[in-house]
């Protein structure tokens with residue numbers, strides 16, 4: 001009943017795909033023996049308070065495409081154990097399919113499974129207080145409609161954004177209209193630093209992050225037992241435009257009490273935890289504790305593999321501890337922005353205590369090892385979380401893994417270097433690999449050895465030598481195919497959803513080359529409006545190619561009268577810098593334009609020259625410097641090559657040409 005591509009009724013989506021090897025099958029069997037499968041509380045909790053499912057599983061976006069499709073994961077619900085999925089990850093993937101409308105406690109409701117995150121609804125005296133309106137407007141709008149249908153229509157009176165990640169605010173326009181905002185009918189509440197962090201995290205390294213997200217979120221994979229199964233904190237991210245609206249009230253204090261529509265809340269800012277701007281909330285009327293994304297069902301990322309700054313495990317553990325001691329003995333329910341809630345004081349304390357210890361142990365034990373000489377290049381093979389944590393489902397490595405998080409802790413404290421002189425300034429992989437391959441005796445020696453290691457189930461060993469060969473010979477498709485086979489088995493065996501996706505997308509790109517995919521985008525007008533002029537100028541400076549700027553020297557004053565800002569922009573030493581609050585007396589050019597008009601230029605809806613012609617902007621001085629600046633800017637390729645020899649000969653459709661900030665239609669703020 002099994003052939004090379006099909007087993008138990010499931011066919012691999014790729015003609016070059018491989019089924020799980022006997023080693024992978026054995027590894028999964030072993031996991032089923034050691035995992036705490038008898039503890040089924042998560043299944044009860046994930047279904048507790050169930051009210052209804054919608055009569056659809058697909059949500060279309062406004063452009064006619066598919067924003068969300070939960071039906072594509074139905075294969076997980078047939079009661080089958082897949083050997084191509086780590087049993088623990090498959091369990092999480094099934095739990096995340098318990099979707100629909102749920103009552104958390106009377107007066108608090110959640111819609112789960114409409115996007116990566118969960119959207120929550122608190123019943124106020126007159127309307128809904130919404131927490132975290134998902135990634136795109138289509139999914140949040142559908143969730144609000146569903147809630148109103150099932151629980152009775154209520155207007156939205158407030159939106160609380162728990163933190164600065166797009167899956168928690170991007171869909172805000174699906175639940176809030178400009179009209180209601182202008183009329184003051186709805187408040188938007190966010191933690192200290194929200195706008196700055198929400199924009200900047202997606203801006204400066206945005207193009208690289210977006211490309212890396214294709215790997216970590218598995219955007220390039222079809223849903224399949226051999227492909228995408230889950231993202232640990234939800235199924236996946238909806239596809240569409242990410243919006244953002246500035247808060248009407250920012251929570252500035254460590255603890256701040258607010259009452260909205262008769263609901264009393266105590267906000268607890270937790271900066272530097274799961275996000276740089278994040279807050280927990282205590283709902284005293286309901287004895288309900290909201291943990292934002294500081295607690296989820298599983299270990300979170302200390303370092304997000306799509307790319308982000310390393311998070312602070314110690315601060316994270318301390319904030320959970322404060323929450324535990326402050327409200328842990330009163331809370332009747334613990335709910336958060338991903339996965340499902342926990343009920344009862346004993347269970348809540350168990351989860352909070354365990355999650356605190358999980359981050360604290362990562363911090364303490366990894367530094368304990370580092371202080372004994374274990375390096376960033378070894379720690380993932382050395383560090384092991386305590387057995388008592390491994391036995392708790394909420395501490396398993398689904399989104400973050402203990403392996404990559406342990407490296408992240410060292411990265412935070414000691415940096416990337418292991419203190420071996422040979423690794424401080426190594427050759428680039430493409431320059432080192434040919435030497436290795438030559439010394440190993442060439443492809444004719446490496447391929448049989450690689451196959452032998454693959455046949456023995458020694459996948460990480462096989463990866464070591466095949467990766468060198470692929471770098472040395474990017475056009476060697478047989479080598480790329482064998483490395484893809486190796487990564488596929490590593491992906492099947494990975495408990496972490498991101499890890500699985502990374503291996504499987506790597507395999508797919510080695511087999512097919514790069515194929516552009518649709519994803520959530522943050523280049524929307526909302527995002528540009530949220531970008532401060534200072535951040536915009538910072539990003540402009542990142543777009544300058546130093547080699548093209550060699551020898552240039554100029555100063556530009558930028559004045560935006562409507563918001564009273566001014567900047568001096570200087571090109572010097574082939575480097576663009578800007579300084580807020582200053583003007584150069586000897587500037588080559590002064591640009592005067594209202595910030596509201598500048599936004600059209602930033603979005604790409606207008607060109608600066610047209611603004612000048614229309615009398616909306618004034619240029620005084622040498623306008624040639626604008627041309628000079630323009631000539632130094634480069635476009636970022638959203639599908640740049642990660643693995644050697646995977647770039648198609650022709651550029652993929654939709655790839656923008658040269659990005660010309662002051663002239664072209666291309667928006668400056670690109671999707672992340």
Ligand SMILES: [Zn+2]
Pocket residue numbers: 117165167168233293337338
């Ligand atoms: Zn999230």
